Amino acid sequence: MHRGKGMKFVGDSRIPINGRKPNIPKDYSEYPGKTEAFYPDFLLKEWMVGAVFLAGFLCLTAAEAPPLERIADPTDTTYIPMPDWYFLFLYQLLKYTFTSGPYNILGAMVIPGLAFGSLLLAPFLDRGPERRPFKRPLATGFMLLGIAAVFYLTWQAAAHHDWEAAKRQGEIKEVVEVDKEDPGYKVMEANGCLGCHGGNLEGLTGPQLVGTEKTADEIKDIAVNGFGDMPPGLFKGTDEELQQLADFIKSIEADK
Amino acid sequence: MSDKQRVTRRQFLTYTLMGVGGFMAAGTVMPMLRFAVDPALQAKAGGDLIATGLKESEITNEPQRVDFKFDQQDGWYESQVTQSAWVYKDNNGDIIALSPICKHLGCTVNWNGNEEFPNQFYCPCHFGRYEKDGTNVKGTPPRGPLDRYDYEIKDGVLYLSMRAKPRGGA
Amino acid sequence: MLNKVYDWIDERLDITPLWRDIADHEVPEHVNPAHHFSAFVYCFGGLTFFVVVIQILSGMFLTMYYVPDIERAWESVYYLQNQVAFGQIVRGMHHWGASIVIVMMFLHTLRVFFQGAYKKPRELNWIVGVLIFFVMLGLGLTGYLLPWDMKALFATKVTLDIVQSTPLIGDVLKTLIAGDEYITGAQTLTRFFAIHVFFLPAVLLGLIGAHFLMIRKQGISGPL
Numbered sequence: 001m002h003r004g005k006g007m008k009f010v011g012d013s014r015i016p017i018n019g020r021k022p023n024i025p026k027d028y029s030e031y032p033g034k035t036e037a038f039y040p041d042f043l044l045k046e047w048m049v050g051a052v053f054l055a056g057f058l059c060l061t062a063a064e065a066p067p068l069e070r071i072a073d074p075t076d077t078t079y080i081p082m083p084d085w086y087f088l089f090l091y092q093l094l095k096y097t098f099t100s101g102p103y104n105i106l107g108a109m110v111i112p113g114l115a116f117g118s119l120l121l122a123p124f125l126d127r128g129p130e131r132r133p134f135k136r137p138l139a140t141g142f143m144l145l146g147i148a149a150v151f152y153l154t155w156q157a158a159a160h161h162d163w164e165a166a167k168r169q170g171e172i173k174e175v176v177e178v179d180k181e182d183p184g185y186k187v188m189e190a191n192g193c194l195g196c197h198g199g200n201l202e203g204l205t206g207p208q209l210v211g212t213e214k215t216a217d218e219i220k221d222i223a224v225n226g227f228g229d230m231p232p233g234l235f236k237g238t239d240e241e242l243q244q245l246a247d248f249i250k251s252i253e254a255d256k
Numbered sequence: 257m258s259d260k261q262r263v264t265r266r267q268f269l270t271y272t273l274m275g276v277g278g279f280m281a282a283g284t285v286m287p288m289l290r291f292a293v294d295p296a297l298q299a300k301a302g303g304d305l306i307a308t309g310l311k312e313s314e315i316t317n318e319p320q321r322v323d324f325k326f327d328q329q330d331g332w333y334e335s336q337v338t339q340s341a342w343v344y345k346d347n348n349g350d351i352i353a354l355s356p357i358c359k360h361l362g363c364t365v366n367w368n369g370n371e372e373f374p375n376q377f378y379c380p381c382h383f384g385r386y387e388k389d390g391t392n393v394k395g396t397p398p399r400g401p402l403d404r405y406d407y408e409i410k411d412g413v414l415y416l417s418m419r420a421k422p423r424g425g426a
Numbered sequence: 427m428l429n430k431v432y433d434w435i436d437e438r439l440d441i442t443p444l445w446r447d448i449a450d451h452e453v454p455e456h457v458n459p460a461h462h463f464s465a466f467v468y469c470f471g472g473l474t475f476f477v478v479v480i481q482i483l484s485g486m487f488l489t490m491y492y493v494p495d496i497e498r499a500w501e502s503v504y505y506l507q508n509q510v511a512f513g514q515i516v517r518g519m520h521h522w523g524a525s526i527v528i529v530m531m532f533l534h535t536l537r538v539f540f541q542g543a544y545k546k547p548r549e550l551n552w553i554v555g556v557l558i559f560f561v562m563l564g565l566g567l568t569g570y571l572l573p574w575d576m577k578a579l580f581a582t583k584v585t586l587d588i589v590q591s592t593p594l595i596g597d598v599l600k601t602l603i604a605g606d607e608y609i610t611g612a613q614t615l616t617r618f619f620a621i622h623v624f625f626l627p628a629v630l631l632g633l634i635g636a637h638f639l640m641i642r643k644q645g646i647s648g649p650l
Binding site for chain 1: 265266268269272273276277278279283284287
């Protein structure tokens with residue numbers, strides 16, 4: 001800022017009275033070559049990209065409701081924890097033998113610490129003047145290796161996660177109170193069905209039975225012979241009890 | 257190219273820029289504003305009338321205080337709230353249910369609350385007074401007559417609305 | 427009228443140079459997609475900032491309905507998403523925006539890295555950028571707990587276990603973050619809320635300010 005004798009200021013401030021910069025944009029002839037004024041020329045291009053992006057983004061929010069699982073239940077120990085997707089690679093890293101158990105510190109601190117530490121300090125690790133990726137093979141190589149590792153670990157975590165089970169475990173369930181005095185309910189209790197299907201048949205590790213689309217005969221068959229992950233031979237009662245069980249499950253559908 | 261044309265080009269770019277910027281601002285902020293003003297635009301729940309437990313035959317010419325409870329849904333929060341009303345029959349036999357909330361600053365008024373002013377509703381906070389029909393006594397702080405509840409008699413029992421309504425034009 | 431108001435302010439504060447400098451600065455040819463289509467790679471930083479703005483705005487509006495309490499948090503989120511007009515859109519902006527910020531920032535980082543744009547004299551700006559990246563990950567981590575649904579709680583438990591495995595100070599660190607030595611509950615939620623809504627955004631704004639100031643001061647890196 002100009003300082004000197006004879007300068008006049010606005011009041012007792014440091015703002016000079018004269019020589020204020022006129023609010024006139026620089027003439028286009030002052031931009032050499034193919035350079036461009038930031039405002040409005042270049043900003044318009046940026047904002048056009050932004051507008052297209054925003055349109056796509058709004059379509060996404062309109063099409064896909066953000067997921068919300070059921071209210072947190074700390075007592076439910078069957079739930080398979082899952083972080084948001086961008087933490088999956090760190091999560092997967094902890095699953096290998098060389099990064100878990102006694103070596104947990106390696107997977108939890110050392111490897112991520114080295115990776116992110118070197119990312120932070122990249123300008124001091126790669127100090128040469130060369131900027132082209134092919135002319136600094138070490139930096140480029142390590143970065144590609146890191147990216148490959150992140151992608152691989154994320155993919156591994158996603159592939160090994162049981163998405164369907166997780167979806168079932170997280171679903172918001174309308175728990176219908178069932179009649180616990182029904183003979184069919186007693187049969188289910190005696191045969192251990194509730195351990196997997198829930199005390200109100202709302203489903204735990206096994207699927208929800210409320211409102212099942214199966215017929216009574218199919219239910220009987222599944223109870224005896226199993227289905228999917230459910231092993232055969234779980235039901236050990238009489239035929240009469242089996243009928244009570246099937247009728248009971250069908251009756252809950254009628255309630256709904 | 258003359259200077260004039262250059263200015264036009266810059267202006268054109270500026271207007272386009274404002275247009276695109278306006279679209280971005282609107283696209284981001286409009287959903288959020290609609291989200292924020294939603295409580296003001298929610299359809300007013302007319303609300304059912306609430307049974308008070310007071311029988312019609314028990315309503316006299318003398319105002320009596322009636323408390324009634326109902327479940328209130330406040331967004332995600334449900335609770336049971338208690339409302340009060342001063343209920344009596346006027347000279348024509350019509351039922352009148354007045355809100356006990358003073359129209360001055362929201363204290364609770366009482367019938368015959370002060371011996372100096374018999375047969376009036378009296379507010380102990382700033383000495384506001386109302387006639388029996390809820391009209392505010394001139395010269396006391398309240399700015400209007402007491403609100404009234406809507407009512408209905410079903411099976412001989414008095415039902416009142418959840419909220420009292422201000423009396424228009426009184 | 428507007429001009430007079432502007433003059434009145436300018437006479438007192440001399441604001442013209444502040445913004446004319448930004449408005450008139452020359453944008454070089456190599457970052458301009460009108461001249462080289464490949465220049466679109468320079469958009470990722472700007473888009474990251476745009477999504478950050480959306481995140482801040484949508485977050486501000488979400489707190490109009492959200493309560494950071496373990497008994498009511500889930501219900502308030504369920505309510506704002508399903509009962510309030512545009513609730514799905516506004517929560518969607520915040521939820522999907524969180525992912526998109528990470529993607530955009532990742533692409534921006536790669537662009538800067540493979541162009542070697544972090545080299546002298548721009549080392550400091552790279553460091554600030556990586557710190558922004560860390561803050562964003564912190565925001566993602568703390569924000570994930572707030573809806574208090576199953577995945578939120580159990581993912582946070584895993585995170586806290588990892589924190590606890592830190593040598594020497596693990597237990598203290600965990601207690602400090604979770605608010606309790608054993609429980610992941612009421613105190614964890616309020617802490618995460620405070621960190622997510624006040625602490626990290628304040629740090630983020632400071633870092634982003636520094637990031638932009640340095641770009642303005644040094645100019646964008648030249649073509650390869």
